[in-house]
Amino acid sequence: MNPASPNAELVVTGIGQAFTGRPATTPGGDDPTLDRSTFRPELLSGVTLAAGGGRILYLGPEAGLERAVDTRAAETIEAEGRLVTPGLIDAHTHLVFAGRRHEEYALRCLGASYQEIAASGGGIRASTRAFREADLDTLLACSRLRLDALLALGTTTVEIKGGYGLATEQELKALTVAGTLAREGYQRVTATFLGAHAVPDDYQGRQDAYVDLVVEEMLPAVAEQGIARFCDVFCETGYFSVAESERILEAGRAHGLAPKIHSDEFEAIGGTELAARLGAVSADHLTAVTDSGIRALAGSRTVGVLLPGTTIFLGKTDFAPARRMLEAGVAVALATDFNPGSSTFISLPLMTTLACSQMGLHPAEAVAGVTAVAARALGLEGETGRLEPGLAADLVLWEADDYRMIPYAAGHPLVNRVVIAGRTVYTQAKGICR
Numbered sequence: 001m002n003p004a005s006p007n008a009e010l011v012v013t014g015i016g017q018a019f020t021g022r023p024a025t026t027p028g029g030d031d032p033t034l035d036r037s038t039f040r041p042e043l044l045s046g047v048t049l050a051a052g053g054g055r056i057l058y059l060g061p062e063a064g065l066e067r068a069v070d071t072r073a074a075e076t077i078e079a080e081g082r083l084v085t086p087g088l089i090d091a092h093t094h095l096v097f098a099g100r101r102h103e104e105y106a107l108r109c110l111g112a113s114y115q116e117i118a119a120s121g122g123g124i125r126a127s128t129r130a131f132r133e134a135d136l137d138t139l140l141a142c143s144r145l146r147l148d149a150l151l152a153l154g155t156t157t158v159e160i161k162g163g164y165g166l167a168t169e170q171e172l173k174a175l176t177v178a179g180t181l182a183r184e185g186y187q188r189v190t191a192t193f194l195g196a197h198a199v200p201d202d203y204q205g206r207q208d209a210y211v212d213l214v215v216e217e218m219l220p221a222v223a224e225q226g227i228a229r230f231c232d233v234f235c236e237t238g239y240f241s242v243a244e245s246e247r248i249l250e251a252g253r254a255h256g257l258a259p260k261i262h263s264d265e266f267e268a269i270g271g272t273e274l275a276a277r278l279g280a281v282s283a284d285h286l287t288a289v290t291d292s293g294i295r296a297l298a299g300s301r302t303v304g305v306l307l308p309g310t311t312i313f314l315g316k317t318d319f320a321p322a323r324r325m326l327e328a329g330v331a332v333a334l335a336t337d338f339n340p341g342s343s344t345f346i347s348l349p350l351m352t353t354l355a356c357s358q359m360g361l362h363p364a365e366a367v368a369g370v371t372a373v374a375a376r377a378l379g380l381e382g383e384t385g386r387l388e389p390g391l392a393a394d395l396v397l398w399e400a401d402d403y404r405m406i407p408y409a410a411g412h413p414l415v416n417r418v419v420i421a422g423r424t425v426y427t428q429a430k431g432i433c434r
């Protein structure tokens with residue numbers, strides 16, 4: 001052993017398959033279905049991973065381990081041939097909310113649309129009334145329970161949007177909750193300011209005044225609070241126009257918040273093109289995206305974050321045209337959109353199933369969409385989302401030996417162990433049925 005080698009704190013041996021989230025360096029392989037995938041994944045078999053100081057130190061053949069790291073103080077986990085992937089990244093959630101909207105769900109099952117319910121005072125505004133009444137401790141306790149549930153499904157990084165307060169103090173309250181969760185270290189949490197999620201009851205008929213409030217009062221306060229990393233807008237008919245979105249996102253940027261957008265969820269009004277023009281980190285939903293929106297994204301660094309759970313939960317079939325987007329060269333991530341109104345789904349593995357079965361993604365594209373590409377949708381590609389020395393040791397061991405089992409085994413609890421920054425934070429041994 002080289003005495004100057006870094007100290008490993010964790011060693012995972014006997015990995016059956018490592019899906020690293022990187023592209024394969026050698027063409028070919030034995031899976032002909034990959035010929036139609038835009039992503040040919042690097043898959044390593046029989047490898048060992050070592051982590052120390054929260055980072056991946058080594059990933060390669062067991063024979064090279066002792067030369068690369070000092071393993072004397074390391075805890076060793078025997079993977080017994082399991083699949084290991086990067087920790088999953090949910091790049092779009094509204095996880096800090098109060099109350100629930102099951103009555104609306106029942107109305108939708110009987111045929112009412114999301115927009116009709118919103119127009120009659122339900123929807124986001126209903127959640128705002130509940131959120132304003134909720135105290136910090138209740139919001140924190142509920143959010144912790146939700147994060148725990150996500151963890152058991154393999155999610156190690158979660159983006160959390162505000163957007164149910166819709167008043168300055170209330171949006172600061174939402175971000176305080178997100179900031180506390182981030183500090184507690186349940187999972188990696190990134191916070192997004194979404195003051196322009198809807199016009200609240202107290203500003204109905206005064207849309208301009210509400211946009212002024214977002215720009216002139218909320219954004220400076222949010223920037224001073226220092227928790228949010230992104231500024232998002234719901235750019236949609238009945239919510240915020242392209243011009244209003246641009247004003248808000250530019251103001252956010254001036255306050256140091258990188259732009260994100262909800263665009264083309266129901267109608268294409270130009271939000272996706274705006275995202276590309278502004279160099280937004282992501283444009284999300286895209287169910288109604290046009291060819292012009294796809295071209296704009298393909299020519300930009302903006303990641304398309306697709307939310308198939310929302311389509312299903314709203315009782316619709318108009319999934320975002322993921323295949324066309326990938327083939328045009330758009331970077332496609334998948335997320336849950338977890339929220340009380342349009343998607344109560346919390347499972348990223350289930351999102352990969354929907355993406356493969358309903359949107360024509362190859363399992364390789366889908367698993368990359370909840371790991372490496374999702375990291376880009378949060379500007380975290382230098383930090384997490386791939387199994388690569390130097391990046392955070394965020395990983396999932398699966399009760400499976402092949403990455404295609406993640407979308408295939410829809411709904412089964414396949415997570416065996418979750419590691420965040422080199423620390424095991426969840427275990428549930430069940431065994432692999434080969």
Ligand code: NIG
Pocket residue numbers: 094123124127234262265310337339340341342343
């Ligand atoms: O992403 N589209 C806007 N916002 C959420 C819905 C939030 C809600 O209905 O509470 C979404 O689907």
Ligand code: FE
Pocket residue numbers: 092093094262337
């Ligand atoms: Fe959303």
